Amino acid sequence: MVSTVGKKIVMAATGAVLVAFLVAHMAGNLKIFLGGNAFDGYAAWLRRIGEPVLPSAGYLWLQRTVLVLAVGLHVWAATALTIAARRARPVRYRHRLAVQGGYAARTMRWGGVIIALFVVYHLLDLTTRDLNPAGPGAGTYAAVVRDFAPGRWYVTAFYALAIVALGFHLRHGIWSAFQTLGWRFSRGVALAVSVLLCAGFLVVPVAVTIGVVK
Ligand code: HEM
Numbered sequence: 001m002v003s004t005v006g007k008k009i010v011m012a013a014t015g016a017v018l019v020a021f022l023v024a025h026m027a028g029n030l031k032i033f034l035g036g037n038a039f040d041g042y043a044a045w046l047r048r049i050g051e052p053v054l055p056s057a058g059y060l061w062l063q064r065t066v067l068v069l070a071v072g073l074h075v076w077a078a079t080a081l082t083i084a085a086r087r088a089r090p091v092r093y094r095h096r097l098a099v100q101g102g103y104a105a106r107t108m109r110w111g112g113v114i115i116a117l118f119v120v121y122h123l124l125d126l127t128t129r130d131l132n133p134a135g136p137g138a139g140t141y142a143a144v145v146r147d148f149a150p151g152r153w154y155v156t157a158f159y160a161l162a163i164v165a166l167g168f169h170l171r172h173g174i175w176s177a178f179q180t181l182g183w184r185f186s187r188g189v190a191l192a193v194s195v196l197l198c199a200g201f202l203v204v205p206v207a208v209t210i211g212v213v214k
Pocket residue numbers: 025029043046060063064067115119122123126127140144159163166201202204205
C-alpha cells in the first residue's frame with residue numbers, strides 16, 4: 001500500500017522522465033530544418049547509440065521499456081489518487097467549478113486520454129508507418145514530409161490539437177509537482193516549459209504544411 005505522498009512522488013518522478021523524453025524528442029525533431037541527410041542521419045544514429053556494447057536499436061528498446069513503465073506508473077498513480085479523493089468525499093460537490101482542483105483534475109484526465117490516443121496514432125504513423133503515406137520503407141525525413149503535406153492539413157490539425165492538449169497537461173502537471181516540492185516561481189516555470197515544448201513540437205508539422213520544409 002503506497003501512501004498518498006508516495007503516489008504523488010511516483011506521479012512527479014515518472015512525469016519528469018516523460019518530460020525529459022519530450023525535451024530530447026522535440027530537440028531532435030528540429031534537426032529537420034538542417035535537411036534530409038541530417039535528419040535521416042540523426043534517425044540512424046538513434047539506432048546506433050550504445051553500440052557495440054548494445055545491439056543495434058538496443059538503446060531504443062531500453063528507452064521504450066522505460067517509457068512504457070513510466071506511463072504505466074503515471075496512470076496508475078493518477079487513478080489511485082483520484083479514487084482515494086473520491087472515497088474521501090463520497091458526496092459529489094454540487095458546484096464542482098468552485099472546488100479547488102476539480103476543474104484542473106478533469107482537464108488533466110481528459111488531456112491524458114487525448115495524449116494517449118495521439119501516441120497510439122503517432123506510433124502507427126511515424127514509427128511502424130502503417131498509417132503513413134510514405135510507408136515502412138521510406139526514410140524518416142520523407143515520412144514526415146509526406147505526412148504533413150499541404151493536402152493532409154487535417155493530420156497537422158490533429159497533431160496541433162494533441163500538442164496543445166499536451167501543453168495544458170504539462171503546465172498543470174509541472175506546476176503541481178513544483179508545488180509539492182514547495183518551489184517558488186512554479187507557475188512561471190511551468191508555463192515557460194510548456195510553451196517552449198509546444199512551440200518546438202508545433203513548428204515541424206506547420207513548416208511542412210506551409211511548404212517551408214519539403
Ligand atoms: C509534431 C510533433 C512530432 C513529430 C514531427 C514527431 C516525429 C516523430 C518521428 C519521426 C518518430 C520516429 C523516429 C524514428 O523512428 O526514428 C517519432 C517517434 C516517437 N514519438 Fe514523436 N513526433 C512528434 C511529437 C510527439 C509527441 C508530442 C510525443 C509524445 C507525447 C511523441 C512521442 C513519440 C514516441 C513515443 C516515439 C517512438 C520512439 C521509439 O521508436 O521508441 N512524439 N516521432
